[in-house]
Amino acid sequence: MTTIDEVAQLAGVSPATVSKVLNNRPYVSAEKRALIERVIAETGFVPSQRARGLSKRRSYIFGMLIPYTSNQLFADPHLLECIRGIEDVANTHDYNMLLSTARAPAEAASACVRLLRSDVIDGAIVLETIDLQPFTEVLQQHDAPMVAIGYAQGTALHAIHADDYGGALSAMHYLLSLGHRRIGIVSSVLRPFALEERLRGVRVALEARGLCLNEQLIALGDFSSISGEAAGRALLAQPEPPTAIFALNDRMAIGVMRAARELNISIPEQLSVIGFDDIPTASMATPPLTTVRQPGFALGDTAANVLFALLDGSMPPPAAVIPTELIVRGTTAPPLH
Secondary structure (H helix, E strand, C coil): CCCCHHHHHHHCCCHHHHHHHHHHCCCCCCHHHHHHHHHHHHHHCEEEEEHHHHHHHHCCCEEECCCEEEEHHHHHHHHHHHHHHHHHHHHHHCCEEEEEECCCCCHCCCHHHHHHHCCCCCEHHHHHCCCCCHHHHHHHHHHCCCCECCCCCCCCCCEECCEEEEHHHHHHHHHHHHCCCCEEEEEEECCCHHEEEEEEEHHHHHHHHHHHCHHHHHEEEECHHHHHHHHHHHHCCCCCCEEEEEECHHHHHHHHHHHHCCCCCCCCCCEEEEECCCHHHHCCCCCCCEEEECCCCHHHHHHHHHHHHHHCHHHHHHHECCEEEEECCCCCCCCCC
């Protein structure tokens, strides 16, 4: 394998000059930079990550800590979009992402905390679905920056989250403007703070019309389409079923649609359905799903940029809110009665 010394010798410069080009530093003429880049391309030289890390006392690895099992992660298109946004930024910084998931749902934080204590990573992005205190305590001991995709929950963490409250508020205002008053909600037994914010938006929208959230019209799932189907069946089996259902993620909304079809309830004529996320299958559903778009790629991209700013010693804003948008498609219409 070609070494940095050999690249320097072929280019007729010092290894320090080659290093400056590799790290995109100034004080190298355009002519020398072009020559060194040509030699690197011709020789196929790849800089040693370990040597680079030792010189800067960095591993050039950051952790992506997800308190879900791998099965839960890879079934969730929204989370995968977040990771894609993170990886896109990481590549521009020549960093590697080390993905850590929980071994089992019951020990959500365990694998992540073990990774933090290993001193393998320079910093971390953590998905906020549980208490963040164990993560912050470990990272404070190692002086490593951490960014949450979610809500800071009273910690000093830098947090990036979607406008969950505003998104749910707009979805409910839209259903109410169509004339719906008996609106079912599919929530989840898992209650990250993002979900609490969506429920707050639901309550505020109802209160603005002089209504309150009917606990009998709340069914619980686990973010999966199967659980959404079961929740939809439970709501639609009531003596006075809802005329609209707002599922707090798209996969559960798609499950509700499946339940309605099996019960011969037409959408949107007899039942309006709204989801949250705007995953790729939302626009391909039959009919296409009305939903609240929260851009997963932008969440991941923003979180990664904040992490690398912290690693470089900059101080980004303490929180960033990514706007949501109501996307009206074919699953919503005024009620029949």
